Amino acid sequence: MTKHQKRLSVPKSWPVERKTETFTVKADSGPHGEEGVPLVILLRDVLGYVDSKKEARYALNQDSVLINGKAVSDEQRPVGMFDIVAFTERNEYYRVFPDEGGRLALSPIEADAADSKLGKITGKRQVTGGETQLSLHDGQTLQLEDASEYSAKDSIIVDNESTEIVAHFPYEEGALVTAVKGSHAGEIGEISEIKVTAGSGHNTVFVEGEEDSFETIEDYVVVIDENFTGDDE
Template identity: 30%
Template sequence: MVKNHMKRINAPKSWEVLRKNYKFITRPNPGRDLSLSISLNTVLKELLSKTRSTKESKYLIKHQGVLVNWKRCYDEKFPVGFLDVVSFPSLKEHYRLLIDEKNNLFMLKISEEEAKLKLSKIMDKKQLSKDHVQLNCTDGRNFKLKSNDPLLGQASTNDSLLYSLPDQKVKQVLKLEKGSLVYLYKGKHTGILVFAEDFKQNNVVFKIDQEVFETKKAYAFALGKEKPVITITNTTGKKAKHST
């Protein structure tokens, strides 16, 4: 049985919140990876400092409107997940949830144009019928494509899909391959941008300052080739570059 409450001291380490000033924190509704998602109430109160209490968060959500991935949200417990976009139409402000090198979730302010783009990582494919195939993504999103769709031939497990919001039309498949720029969002090297140098079974090989490392393909998010298709900040100032 899923608990309806959560003590701050037991909150995931990726939540950059005060642990000892209050006893409890809003637990997000089930459905997303708890270490890579956070409740809308906590986003408003502690990541963006838009409100000072849950009561204020509820008022803001109900009367002024808060959009998550360009859909109106009415529940303060709604889970805002990794790479999701939170928008405030009345303020004309948009933010994307990212993770930094200290394994902390944070909100990055972005433009309205970029807020209409979203990325999802392909987890697997499923044949629905003779004419349709479904792409299942790690964030719970699914895309139903016709079997003769050219995008389907390009897409493989662990690749990324770039699509527009709110119509959810796939614009591009970003391949996880040699030379790809990837964003590591889990594991020991969380929050950094690297170039995929090689692959060993289910691992991605990359270099940091000429030192070779490996991580699971499942921890690597393809973002393009030379530069990322969305804005990603690097908190320690390290820049992703090809090894020499």
């Protein structure tokens, strides 16, 4: 199996130039599926902290680069939407957030905001033992004794160390959302209407932004809190 990825065929969310070279790094298996960006791309192409995979591997061996509170040693580890990337020796903390156009960008945050991350609930089911399992957009799962207040499309804030849910944002009219895909990716606003489509068609949401309003399918939006817009500074 090839260890390289053609630049022209990478997901639109990857923050790489597509026409400068033929190949880029391929992500290892892990969180976020095909949308996951190899960590080395953030270190090399976005931040400019390293010039090569070898330098990235050396830097990661210092255990000073954390993703969601855990030290990472694999330079090809996938990083994706709403992950928290911390450089402890530099006292730098970032949230991965979609910018306009849908590319993943690093938004600086304060150290105390790096202890937890946002997750969109993508599934909810009963498991053996009577507990309920919540599946999040990045592949993480949580098991709860009582999950009656949570629904698919809601968002939650999960503590990185304890994995406890520390905040809950329901998917409903009036909720603050960001579009993460489509022509309005990166735009933020409040849901003014949720239009349910009969049959197998996508439900539609109408979002009122500070400057412009837009319409998109509900699968393309994620409920957020004002602290998760990239304006923490």
